[in-house]
Amino acid sequence: MKPILKLTEIRKSFGAVRALKGVSFELLAGEVHALLGENGAGKSTLIKVITGAHLPDGGKLEVAGAEVSHLSPSKARELGIACIYQQPALFPDLSVAENIALRLKKTGIFSRVRWQQQRANAVELLQRIGAEISPDSEVRSLSMPEQQLVEIACALGSGAKIVIMDEPTASLTQKEQHLLFKVVRDLRASGVGVVYISHRLEEIFALADRVTVLRDGESVGTNAVDTLTESQMIKLMVGREVASIYPPCEGAPGKVVLSLKNLGCAASGVKGVTLDVRAGEIVGMAGLVGAGRTELARILFGITPADTGEIVLDGAKITISNPGEAIARGIAYVPEDRRRHGVILEMPIAQNMTMAIHPKLFPGSILRFKAESLLAANFIRDLGIKAYGPEAPGGSLSGGNQQKVSVARWLATEPKLLILDEPTQGVDVGAKSEIHKIIRGLAKDGLAVLMISSDLPEVLGMSDRIAVMRGGEMVGVIDKDQADAHSVMAAALGTNGKEVAI
Amino acid sequence: MSFKSLLARHEAVLVFVILFEVILFQVLGRNFLTERNFSNVFRHSVEIGLLAVAMTPVILTGGIDLSVGSMMGLCAVLFGMMVNALGMDPWVAAALAVASGALGGGINATLITRLNLPPLIVTLGTFSLFRGLAEALTKGAESFSGFPASFLALGNSTVAGLPAQIWVFFAVAAGIWFLVHRTTFGRSFRAIGYAPEGARYAGIPVARNTGLAYVIAGAVAGLAAVILVARLGEARANAGIGYELLAITAVVLGGVSIFGGSGTVFGTFLGWIALAILNNGLTRISDFKIMDQTVASVARELSGLLTGLLLLTALAIGASIKTLAVRRARQQPIPLSKPDPATP
Numbered sequence: 001m002k003p004i005l006k007l008t009e010i011r012k013s014f015g016a017v018r019a020l021k022g023v024s025f026e027l028l029a030g031e032v033h034a035l036l037g038e039n040g041a042g043k044s045t046l047i048k049v050i051t052g053a054h055l056p057d058g059g060k061l062e063v064a065g066a067e068v069s070h071l072s073p074s075k076a077r078e079l080g081i082a083c084i085y086q087q088p089a090l091f092p093d094l095s096v097a098e099n100i101a102l103r104l105k106k107t108g109i110f111s112r113v114r115w116q117q118q119r120a121n122a123v124e125l126l127q128r129i130g131a132e133i134s135p136d137s138e139v140r141s142l143s144m145p146e147q148q149l150v151e152i153a154c155a156l157g158s159g160a161k162i163v164i165m166d167e168p169t170a171s172l173t174q175k176e177q178h179l180l181f182k183v184v185r186d187l188r189a190s191g192v193g194v195v196y197i198s199h200r201l202e203e204i205f206a207l208a209d210r211v212t213v214l215r216d217g218e219s220v221g222t223n224a225v226d227t228l229t230e231s232q233m234i235k236l237m238v239g240r241e242v243a244s245i246y247p248p249c250e251g252a253p254g255k256v257v258l259s260l261k262n263l264g265c266a267a268s269g270v271k272g273v274t275l276d277v278r279a280g281e282i283v284g285m286a287g288l289v290g291a292g293r294t295e296l297a298r299i300l301f302g303i304t305p306a307d308t309g310e311i312v313l314d315g316a317k318i319t320i321s322n323p324g325e326a327i328a329r330g331i332a333y334v335p336e337d338r339r340r341h342g343v344i345l346e347m348p349i350a351q352n353m354t355m356a357i358h359p360k361l362f363p364g365s366i367l368r369f370k371a372e373s374l375l376a377a378n379f380i381r382d383l384g385i386k387a388y389g390p391e392a393p394g395g396s397l398s399g400g401n402q403q404k405v406s407v408a409r410w411l412a413t414e415p416k417l418l419i420l421d422e423p424t425q426g427v428d429v430g431a432k433s434e435i436h437k438i439i440r441g442l443a444k445d446g447l448a449v450l451m452i453s454s455d456l457p458e459v460l461g462m463s464d465r466i467a468v469m470r471g472g473e474m475v476g477v478i479d480k481d482q483a484d485a486h487s488v489m490a491a492a493l494g495t496n497g498k499e500v501a502i
Numbered sequence: 503m504s505f506k507s508l509l510a511r512h513e514a515v516l517v518f519v520i521l522f523e524v525i526l527f528q529v530l531g532r533n534f535l536t537e538r539n540f541s542n543v544f545r546h547s548v549e550i551g552l553l554a555v556a557m558t559p560v561i562l563t564g565g566i567d568l569s570v571g572s573m574m575g576l577c578a579v580l581f582g583m584m585v586n587a588l589g590m591d592p593w594v595a596a597a598l599a600v601a602s603g604a605l606g607g608g609i610n611a612t613l614i615t616r617l618n619l620p621p622l623i624v625t626l627g628t629f630s631l632f633r634g635l636a637e638a639l640t641k642g643a644e645s646f647s648g649f650p651a652s653f654l655a656l657g658n659s660t661v662a663g664l665p666a667q668i669w670v671f672f673a674v675a676a677g678i679w680f681l682v683h684r685t686t687f688g689r690s691f692r693a694i695g696y697a698p699e700g701a702r703y704a705g706i707p708v709a710r711n712t713g714l715a716y717v718i719a720g721a722v723a724g725l726a727a728v729i730l731v732a733r734l735g736e737a738r739a740n741a742g743i744g745y746e747l748l749a750i751t752a753v754v755l756g757g758v759s760i761f762g763g764s765g766t767v768f769g770t771f772l773g774w775i776a777l778a779i780l781n782n783g784l785t786r787i788s789d790f791k792i793m794d795q796t797v798a799s800v801a802r803e804l805s806g807l808l809t810g811l812l813l814l815t816a817l818a819i820g821a822s823i824k825t826l827a828v829r830r831a832r833q834q835p836i837p838l839s840k841p842d843p844a845t846p
Binding site for chain 1: 707
């Protein structure tokens with residue numbers, strides 16, 4: 001059978017980060033093809049290449065046997081490629097029928113709106129997928145899964161031959177899931193090729209015909225689903241050498257600095273987190289994107305304060321209701337989104353570094369420029385920051401150096417607990433190992449470090465203990481000597497650890 | 503700082519604009535460069551200058567305050583009532599007028615920082631509210647006068663060779679300059695203007711410091727109202743109509759980014775002077791003739807047109823100098839760091 005979609009050696013880089021390093025992938029008509037991989041393995045980038053949102057740097061893309069060179073989102077739609085994202089992209093103030101009509105029809109500015117036909121069309125499409133949704137209801141009033149069904153109706157109505165589903169079941173209940181599976185199977189039966197992305201392995205077994213595993217921007221193999229076991233799939237996802245490039249941990253951890261008991265926050269979906277972090281220890285936090293790790297960090301930093309449980313810092317029970325309070329108590333947080341939260345790009349790096357210590361460095365609120373540039377010069381030297389001086393704007397630095405500035409800002413607060421959120425995301429290899437050395441050095445000096453990372457080798461290589469979160473809950477804390485890629489990934493995915501063990 | 507980079511600064515553009523204005527009006531106008539006129543220029547525009555320097559911190563945080571003109575009207579009426587109806591000492595009343603302004607600013611601050619409403623909308627609301635209150639208090643027509651001469655001296659006497667109120671302006675401008683350029687508050691105004699979320703993640707008390715900017719703007723509007731009443735000898739509900747836009751013009755003319763973050767109090771000061779000289783200069787051209795046709799009456803009416811032209815020209819010059827500098831910097835890239843050998 002001829003593939004309806006064929007990608008050959010697709011490459012794509014963002015600056016220094018190589019997201020796709022030659023990925024090949026093919027989709028047959030009437031097939032459900034699962035795409036599997038860790039966070040950051042390149043799945044999203046690959047989808048964006050297929051939908052025309054990203055232009056690949058190299059490689060060949062063929063749709064129905066014809067090569068397509070400059071794919072744009074509108075061209076992709078013409079070619080029958082439809083994508084259903086996790087977050088449906090509908091107009092909330094328009095009715096279901098209007099949304100469907102907007103997606104399907106190409107209308108000129110002055111063309112008439114045929115309300116009757118529009119409505120009938122919507123009714124028919126919704127019936128075909130078995131969705132009990134009124135075409136007249138406002139999209140705003142629909143639940144997330146209902147909106148997803150509307151998206152599927154759009155894809156169906158547009159006569160899509162290639163349908164991409166990006167974690168469609170993430171927010172669905174069991175019943176809705178079954179309905180969705182039925183729709184997917186119907187699509188397959190009618191000759192549509194479905195690219196199905198999910199972290200839930202059991203879904204892949206239930207639904208997919210073949211699976212392609214991505215790892216570090218490369219495809220590590222395409223297999224028929226029934227020839228693989230769950231364990232083999234996980235091995236394909238994570239199976240790589242954890243090189244010994246990570247700085248070794250030395251010395252025994254000291255006393256408990258931070259102790260969380262049943263901590264939770266209803267607003268951010270974190271519940272019942274219990275965890276100890278000791279002085280001189282790096283606790284890695286693993287889990288899938290959206291598992292609640294960043295949300296936990298935000299609770300500890302007072303951005304979304306906790307509403308249940310308790311936080312004990314240095315033996316004293318405390319509450320943290322805003323970032324200023326967290327800083328005063330010795331908690332520092334290097335945020336995930338460096339460009340929005342970590343560094344103010346327009347401001348000089350010296351000003352960035354002193355921003356969290358205004359009360360301490362500038363008594364009486366009066367700026368002391370000499371003290372400031374001295375402090376900055378010291379950090380620039382100690383952390384090996386490459387910049388032309390303390391007055392260089394943050395935005396003029398490379399990603400890795402910006403990250404060091406962000407770390408410097410928090411080291412300046414002389415914290416007891418340092419929380420790092422994806423400290424090496426989007427950082428080149430050289431700067432990455434420098435940042436690792438800095439983090440290990442800080443732990444050696446007695447700092448308690450909580451390091452959130454979606455980079456599995458990093459978590460395994462850096463941590464003394466690994467805490468795994470899933471669905472807002474802490475599902476396990478694994479000691480360094482017992483942790484391997486399998487056990488961590490299995491805990492993060494929620495599969496039974498025993499089955500996965502090899 | 504090299505001469506070239508000094509030239510590229512917005513303030514340098516403004517100095518040239520001001521020099522150009524002075525030469526132009528000296529050639530075209532009558533009695534322009536005289537000591538008396540010099541005093542006049544500033545005496546008549548101190549209120550706008552005060553509003554402009556106090557508007558600078560607000561705009562640095564990425565906000566705006568449209569209510570300051572109306573606040574002047576309200577504070578002027580309150581001042582008049584306190585002195586005339588309640589028989590208060592004018593200086594005590596002046597202090598209370600300033601406090602009322604701060605209170606009004608506090609209303610803006612609360613709505614903006616606690617309810618997260620956009621500053622443009624909030625101050626558009628209080629713009630109407632404050633003026634409406636002033637008109638209600640005076641039943642639309644009443645005005646207050648007959649203030650003691652000792653008070654009126656604030657608006658009409660000369661101290662050390664300069665109009666008395668100029669010294670008040672200098673004191674306020676110096677205070678705000680210090681706040682913006684020498685304290686952590688000013689630093690945080692910029693951080694909030696550039697990246698409000700980033701400032702929050704750095705532990706800056708964003709709500710408190712943003713609020714402070716609006717309270718100061720309100721208090722200074724109260725002060726401007728007192729000075730206006732002292733100069734005119736009369737307190738009316740229509741005091742300061744349209745002043746908020748003139749103040750914003752001076753701030754933006756001074757190179758403060760309307761998006762927040764960048765700008766200086768000195769820039770605002772120069773922007774205010776350029777604006778003040780333009781408006782005064784036009785009144786000096788009383789027998790301006792083109793082809794023997796006297797266009798004297800026209801000159802003053804050109805004020806709005808020329809203010810607009812001045813603002814847009816100065817901004818365009820500033821922007822094109824910046825673009826040129828960026829383009830030149832791109833052509834000659836300065837290596838910031840050595841290439842990392844570990845990078846593939």
